Amino acid sequence: MFNSVYLNELFEKTRERNSSQPEYLQAVEEFFESMDFIVCNDPKIEKNAIMERAIEPERTIKFRVTWVDDKNVVNVNRGYRIQFNSAIGPYKGGLRFHPSVNESILKFLGFEQTFKNALTGLPMGGGKGGSDFDPRGKSDNEIMRFCQNFMQELYRHLGPDTDVPAGDIGVGFREIGFLYGMYRKIKNENTGVLTGKGLSYGGSLVRKEATGYGVCYFVAEMLRVYRNDNFEGKKVIISGCGKVGMHAALKAQELGASVIAMSDINGYVHDENGLDLNIIKMLTEKAPEFSQKYLEYRPSAIYEDSPVRMWGVPCDIALPCATQNELPLDGAKKLVENGCFLVAEGANMPTTLDATKYLQHADILFAPGKAANAGGVAVSGLEMSQNAQHYPWTYAEVDQKLEFIMADIFKKVYTEARKYTDHRNLVVGANIAGFMRVYQAMLEQGIL
Ligand code: NDP
Numbered sequence: 451m452f453n454s455v456y457l458n459e460l461f462e463k464t465r466e467r468n469s470s471q472p473e474y475l476q477a478v479e480e481f482f483e484s485m486d487f488i489v490c491n492d493p494k495i496e497k498n499a500i501m502e503r504a505i506e507p508e509r510t511i512k513f514r515v516t517w518v519d520d521k522n523v524v525n526v527n528r529g530y531r532i533q534f535n536s537a538i539g540p541y542k543g544g545l546r547f548h549p550s551v552n553e554s555i556l557k558f559l560g561f562e563q564t565f566k567n568a569l570t571g572l573p574m575g576g577g578k579g580g581s582d583f584d585p586r587g588k589s590d591n592e593i594m595r596f597c598q599n600f601m602q603e604l605y606r607h608l609g610p611d612t613d614v615p616a617g618d619i620g621v622g623f624r625e626i627g628f629l630y631g632m633y634r635k636i637k638n639e640n641t642g643v644l645t646g647k648g649l650s651y652g653g654s655l656v657r658k659e660a661t662g663y664g665v666c667y668f669v670a671e672m673l674r675v676y677r678n679d680n681f682e683g684k685k686v687i688i689s690g691c692g693k694v695g696m697h698a699a700l701k702a703q704e705l706g707a708s709v710i711a712m713s714d715i716n717g718y719v720h721d722e723n724g725l726d727l728n729i730i731k732m733l734t735e736k737a738p739e740f741s742q743k744y745l746e747y748r749p750s751a752i753y754e755d756s757p758v759r760m761w762g763v764p765c766d767i768a769l770p771c772a773t774q775n776e777l778p779l780d781g782a783k784k785l786v787e788n789g790c791f792l793v794a795e796g797a798n799m800p801t802t803l804d805a806t807k808y809l810q811h812a813d814i815l816f817a818p819g820k821a822a823n824a825g826g827v828a829v830s831g832l833e834m835s836q837n838a839q840h841y842p843w844t845y846a847e848v849d850q851k852l853e854f855i856m857a858d859i860f861k862k863v864y865t866e867a868r869k870y871t872d873h874r875n876l877v878v879g880a881n882i883a884g885f886m887r888v889y890q891a892m893l894e895q896g897i898l
Contacts (some may be wrong), residue, residue, distance in 0.1 A: 454489045456496045457482050464505060471554030473774060477561050477801055478505050484881035487870055498857045498897065500889055509533040513603040515581060516597045519588075528774040529600050531607055531615070534560035540611050541577030542567055542645075542827060544618030547625065549584045551889050555774070556580060559618075559798055563827070565884025569859045572831035577613055578603070585620045586738075593653035597628035605633050609851070610641040610838070615648040616830050619773065622693060623658070629650075642837030645830035654833035656848040657826075663849070664825015665769060665817075666705060667856035672792060672815055675864065676874065677717025682706035687765040689713045689757060690772025691741075692795045694823065698769050699727055704843060710740070711763045713772070718760035719744045721751040754850045764788035771796030779804045786812045795819035806877065813874070821863045821880040828855045 452458050461482055482501075489495050511531040513514055518524055530553065533541045544562040546556070556578045564576025583596055583604070584785045599855055607613055617626055626646045633643055647653035656663070664679070673679040685708040688695050691712050699709045707726040719725060719741045729747045745753050754760075761768065761781030764874035768790050774797065782805035785793065792810055794817035795801060801809070801816075809816050835840050843851075866886075867879030892898075 452482055452486045457486060457489055457501065457861055460501055460505075468554075468557075471557060473554045473799070474557040475562065477558040477799060480803060480806070480877070481505075481561070481565075481881050481885075484878040485885065486698045488882060488885070494893065495889070498893060500892060502536065503892065504564075504885070504888065505561065507532045507534045507557060508536060510557075511579075511604075511607055512553070513604065515583065515596065515600050517592075519592050519595075527581050527583040527596070529579070529581045529603060530556050531604060531613070532556045532560040532577060533607070533613060534573035534576040534578070535564040535888060537888050537895060538568055539575045540575035540609075540832065541613040542574035542616070543576055543578040543627075544616045545621045545629070546578070546580035546618040547583045547585050547620035548580070549582050551580045551582045556674060558774070562798055562820055564888060565881060566824045567827055567831075567883040568887040569821055569830060569862060569880065570824050570828040570855055571858065574614075574827065574831055577615070578618075579615060580621070582620065585625070588889070590624070593625060594628045595660040597625050598632045601629050601632035602636070605636050608633065610643050610834070614642075614830075614834060615644055616827070617693070619692070621737070622646070623648055640783065641712050642834065645833040647833070652833075652837050654829055654836055654842070654848055655845040656852060657829045657833055658693060659697040659701075660697070660829035660852055661694045661823050661826030662796065663701045663770070663851055664828065664856045665694070665698045665771070665822050666701035667793055667825065667853050668817055668822045668860055669767065669769075669792065669794045670705060671857050671860040672794070672817060675860070676815055677696075680706065684708070684766040685710050686767045686769060687711040687760060687763050688771055688796075689718075689760060689776055689800070690768045690770070690797060691730060692738065694826070695769070695771035696727075696734060696768055698771055698796050699725075699730070702769075703727055704768075707767070710765060711760050713757035714739050714741045715757065715772075717741045717753055717755040719751050719753050720755055720760070720763050720764075721748060725751070761785055762788065765790050767792045767794070769794055769796050770800035772800065773797055774799045775802050777805055779808055780807045781805065785809070786814060787898045791815060793817070794822045796823050798823065810875065810877070815874060816876060818877045818880050820884060821859050821876060824859055825856055828852060
């Protein structure tokens, strides 16, 4: 499979030891494919067992979360924190609350997060956590009780220089507020140990927009460098209408594009003349499922009750921003058939491995999530800096820094792609650029 015997043997062993963790194995396989050349040409990697260490979390914390719902029923969920790699800084990465959460998904996310954080240039290691708790349909009080109980265990593993979680799927301002409140109460300290906080208690301006805006800043660089072009007049389709998808849509529109289709878990809406994002924003503020309700406001739009069929809508740019493996090979084929020329991952690993390869072979410009969606964690890093210096920056200051960081990530990724493979292969570029920083730090700190 790989040219390197060492990587082949290690992947086989990893597969045997983690046979029930498909998402984690998928992320490792994609990473090893990018590393093949580097590993074949640098014996220090094998000698120091760098790959063995890079793919194994430093610590996996798994705990019980017991909470009482509004009907006085006692519920038990599983909580996790995967502290993946701290070679370049404190563990940093989001918390996900979703019934699908398990160790495989959190390991793939923590693994990818390590290299994503390295790409930002900020001192942040990689981690990820969450619970199989489903926030949908729960009252505010139930969410609060769950978050407080979750933090009563997690707090002992956190600290401003140890581990700083943030939000992810199912964890937004409300949940971060409840989690932070409990952390502050138990520890009796205000060190901003979560990011994505509310502005009234240490949050950063632009954090809620950062991942979606960052995706568009990254795409803008791709359009400029590869096509001497910009967003003006482009037709964009976006899956998922949560924190990432909604802000990517707003920024794409601000930069001159027309967002013609968006999806949620139930289906998608399509309007060739452009969707009214104000309506979608208003609807999603009430509930995540907006697509069918949109027709009540714009009856001329088209609704289909299958989110994955959205990939068949002809467009110039596609931004998968919902969840892992949501863009399968069939969807990729449809995109190519219908003239899409750029795909950028707003979500983590939304494109299956075969779909990624198909898009690359079809010469579609492809931005991996590790690079394209790093804007969220970058502004989280800026939130940590503002908390540490007890001084907030203005909206314009943070937005400018975000734009600069995304352009810088593109430059690093593009440079590595050009050096090691084809200048359009940003998957290899991102993996190598992220790895090199973590590798250097691990090597200099000795065998740990
Ligand atoms: P949210 O929970 O805010 O939004 C996700 C949205 O996608 C929800 O509205 C969800 O609907 C919808 N959805 C879920 N599955 C599908 C599907 N198959 N098709 C279409 N829509 C779907 O999460 P985020 O926006 O925070 O995160 C989205 C992705 O971006 C994740 O992969 C996350 O890891 C990644 N990411 C997030 C960052 C952040 O800063 N938040 C940073 C970097 C990456 P429903 O609620 O009904 O299930």
